[in-house]
Amino acid sequence: MKILIIEDDKNISASLAYFFKSQNIIFDIAEDGERGLFLAKVGDYDVILLDYNLPKISGQEIIAKIRTDGQTVPIIMLTIRNDLNDKINILDIGADDYLVKPFLLKELLARIRAILRRPLKLENQKLICKNLEMEPTSFKVVKNGRNISLRTKEFMLLEYLFKNKGAVVSRQDIMDHVWDENGDPFSNTIEVHMMNLRRKIETKKDRYIFTIPNRGYKLDEKI
Numbered sequence: 001m002k003i004l005i006i007e008d009d010k011n012i013s014a015s016l017a018y019f020f021k022s023q024n025i026i027f028d029i030a031e032d033g034e035r036g037l038f039l040a041k042v043g044d045y046d047v048i049l050l051d052y053n054l055p056k057i058s059g060q061e062i063i064a065k066i067r068t069d070g071q072t073v074p075i076i077m078l079t080i081r082n083d084l085n086d087k088i089n090i091l092d093i094g095a096d097d098y099l100v101k102p103f104l105l106k107e108l109l110a111r112i113r114a115i116l117r118r119p120l121k122l123e124n125q126k127l128i129c130k131n132l133e134m135e136p137t138s139f140k141v142v143k144n145g146r147n148i149s150l151r152t153k154e155f156m157l158l159e160y161l162f163k164n165k166g167a168v169v170s171r172q173d174i175m176d177h178v179w180d181e182n183g184d185p186f187s188n189t190i191e192v193h194m195m196n197l198r199r200k201i202e203t204k205k206d207r208y209i210f211t212i213p214n215r216g217y218k219l220d221e222k223i
Helices: 008-021 033-042 060-069 083-094 105-120 151-164 171-178 189-201
Strands: 002-006 028-030 045-050 073-080 097-100 128-129 132-135 140-144 209-211 216-219
Touching: 002 008, 002 033, 002 073, 008 028, 008 105, 028 033, 028 128, 033 060, 045 060, 045 105, 045 171, 060 073, 083 097, 128 151, 132 151, 151 171, 151 189, 151 216, 171 189, 171 216, 189 209
Parallel strands: 002 028, 002 045, 045 073, 073 097
Antiparallel strands: 128 132, 132 140, 209 216
């Protein structure tokens, strides 16, 4: 899971950062609307947490621009506005949910998980490649009925490959989707995690991840 936090209150953003780190969730933070809108457009996030009142560009304007561009990324508005008409307006302009400040971090996480479960109801919750199965919502990977223990980054890497099953994903694609903006694109961290992941799920008989020279990686039943 990768979250964009657009929040100018440093105390709130610091609390969110500390909490998400404890939950092994990747996130980027923007402290004004201009930076937030830029990251929302160039990044690929599972959820955007958006403050209503922001310097430079308001939260309302950001939602309008994101939706006008055709982006369907879920947006949870964080606001001090508690009036019913304000809540209705927030949802009408394109937000998927809202939380009134101050809020409980556990409630926020529950709402994020609820939003991310919505599209999964329309499709098989299990991701399957031959005898390898993955259940993203329960953080579970099973091969031949046996649970496989993966580190957080390995799990996220496998999930991204699964969601793009049959397609070649580049090294840059992986960096953009699995690492935050502080990830070093010139390091060998992707190769190391890929090697460790393969070591845990593959054998000479069972291969799932294929290296496509000069292009990237592909998860598939055969190359």
